[in-house]
Amino acid sequence: MPPNQPPLFEFLLFDGFSNMVLASAMEPLRDVRMSAGQDVAGWRVTTLDGAPVRSSSGLQITPDGVFDERQGNRTLVLVAGYHVREQVTPALLAKLRTATRAAKPVLALDTAAWLLAAAGVLDGHTATIHWQELDAFAETFPQVEVSTARFVRSCAFLTCGGASTALDMMLSLIQDLYGSAAAFGASTMFVYDPSRQSELNRGAARLEQRGSPKILKAANLMAETIETPMSTAALAKRVSLSERTLARAFQRELGMTPGKYYKMLRLQHARYLSEETHLSLEQIALRCGFSSASSLGRSFSGHFGRTIREARGQEKPWVQRTRGSGRD
Numbered sequence: 001m002p003p004n005q006p007p008l009f010e011f012l013l014f015d016g017f018s019n020m021v022l023a024s025a026m027e028p029l030r031d032v033r034m035s036a037g038q039d040v041a042g043w044r045v046t047t048l049d050g051a052p053v054r055s056s057s058g059l060q061i062t063p064d065g066v067f068d069e070r071q072g073n074r075t076l077v078l079v080a081g082y083h084v085r086e087q088v089t090p091a092l093l094a095k096l097r098t099a100t101r102a103a104k105p106v107l108a109l110d111t112a113a114w115l116l117a118a119a120g121v122l123d124g125h126t127a128t129i130h131w132q133e134l135d136a137f138a139e140t141f142p143q144v145e146v147s148t149a150r151f152v153r154s155c156a157f158l159t160c161g162g163a164s165t166a167l168d169m170m171l172s173l174i175q176d177l178y179g180s181a182a183a184f185g186a187s188t189m190f191v192y193d194p195s196r197q198s199e200l201n202r203g204a205a206r207l208e209q210r211g212s213p214k215i216l217k218a219a220n221l222m223a224e225t226i227e228t229p230m231s232t233a234a235l236a237k238r239v240s241l242s243e244r245t246l247a248r249a250f251q252r253e254l255g256m257t258p259g260k261y262y263k264m265l266r267l268q269h270a271r272y273l274s275e276e277t278h279l280s281l282e283q284i285a286l287r288c289g290f291s292s293a294s295s296l297g298r299s300f301s302g303h304f305g306r307t308i309r310e311a312r313g314q315e316k317p318w319v320q321r322t323r324g325s326g327r328d
Contacts, residue, residue, distance in 0.1 A: 007177065008074045009043040010103075012067050014112070016082035019055045020163035021110045025077060028170045028186040032178055034271070040178065048092065056081050069099040076103035078112035084133075085114070093119040104156045107173075109166050113159040117141040125154040130161040181254045181261060184219070185268060214239045215249050222262045226269050229289040232258050267303050270296055274312040281308060 009029060011022065029041050047053050050066030076099055080087065096119040100106050108116050113129040114137060116122045123143040128134070128151065138146040151160035151169035160169045167187075175183035218239045221230065230238070235258060236246040250258045270288040273279055281293035290296040300308040 007041050009041065009077055010067075010071075010074045011043060011045045011077045011079055013045060013047055013053045013061060013063065014078070014080040014084070014087055014115075015053045016056050016084070017053070017079045018081045018110055018163060019057055019059055021081070021166050022055075022079050024163040024167040025079070025107070025109060025170045028167065028174055031186040032174055032182050048095070067095070067099075069095040070102065071099075072102040074103050075105055075107065076100070077107040077109065078115060079109045080112040080115060081110050084111040088115065088118045097121060100156075105173075106157050107169070108157065108159045109169075110160075110162060113137070114140075116157065116159075117144050122154075122157060125157055126152050127154060127157065127159040128152045128161060129159065179255050181256060181264065184254075185264070214241055214246075215253055218246065218250075218258065219261070222258075222265055225289075226266050227287050227289055229262060229266065235262075263299065264303070266290070267300055270300060270308065271304065271311055274308050284308075 009026075011026065013022070026043065029043060033041050044064040045061065046065050046067040047063045048067050050063060052060050052062045054060050092115065096115060100116070100119070100121045106116070108127070110130050111133055113122065113127045114133065117127065117137070117140070120143075122141070126145040126147050128147045128149055129137045131148075134146060134148065137144070150165040151158060151172070153172075158169055158173070160166050171183045171187050174186055218235055218241075221235060221238055232243055232246065236243045239246065241249070247257055250256060250261060254261055256264075266288045270284050270290075273284045273287060274281075277284075279287070281296065285291070285293045285296040288296065290299070297308055300311070304311065
């Protein structure tokens with residue numbers, strides 16, 4: 001991959017795929033790209049012949065192009081759903097063998113692990129699949145170690161079942177590629193209630209395996225007090241840590257100071273309000289803990305690389321193909 005070129009995710013869709021699965025994998029990447037203020041990830045949608053495909057709910061998707069199994073320098077994301085057995089052909093299996101040699105990593109969502117297993121590339125690996133296919137998958141492919149985990153990483157292959165597990169898998173990959181703070185930000189895009197985030201193991205709870213309970217509590221307090229930010233001293237007192245210990249923990253676990261992380265949350269909320277509401281810039285500033293619109297504007301430009309007025313006036317990046325519902 002040429003220097004400074006963002007990672008390319010290629011979503012190869014098969015008829016019968018779930019809209020929810022596709023959205024759960026693609027939308028976190030969109031959030032990372034928007035939050036970074038520059039292009040740090042790219043993606044395209046392809047089909048085997050470049051023709052439109054239909055999701056499980058009947059939504060027709062027109063791809064960006066035809067799938068080229070010889071292309072390298074990409075993360076290949078296979079998205080299959082119903083009728084996966086009918087899609088197994090010698091021509092497809094040959095393409096997948098070629099493609100998986102060139103692409104690293106390879107993600108198989110929903111029932112797409114069936115296609116990889118049929119191609120023989122999962123032999124000797126551990127994998128999972130949609131729960132409805134687990135038993136049949138194990139019986140059909142004895143060379144694959146079948147797991148009931150939400151998602152499985154085995155060398156270059158990542159496999160998962162339905163939509164919620166696709167989201168978990170993508171957030172884990174984002175954490176590996178861009179850090180815990182990026183994964184936390186992406187995980188909150190659908191859920192805003194901090195208590196609900198914790199209940200669903202999203203938001204700050206996404207850091208549970210790597211973060212200490214004190215840091216999780218501090219991150220949730222930040223999310224709850226965006227409009228009236230606390231001082232670092234007050235925040236440290238609320239979680240029973242010294243300021244110095246809190247700063248060290250944030251630097252170790254999130255790669256930034258508490259103040260920088262706090263401001264990042266506030267700026268992300270400001271970006272959302274600027275793009276999705278008709279609030280004045282002064283009102284947005286007050287709702288995000290800034291003293292004035294000019295203060296917000298300086299911070300916004302420094303973080304996102306564009307002015308808040310430019311963000312407000314830009315074309316909305318809605319992608320219809322990520323909407324809809326399918327099975328989970």
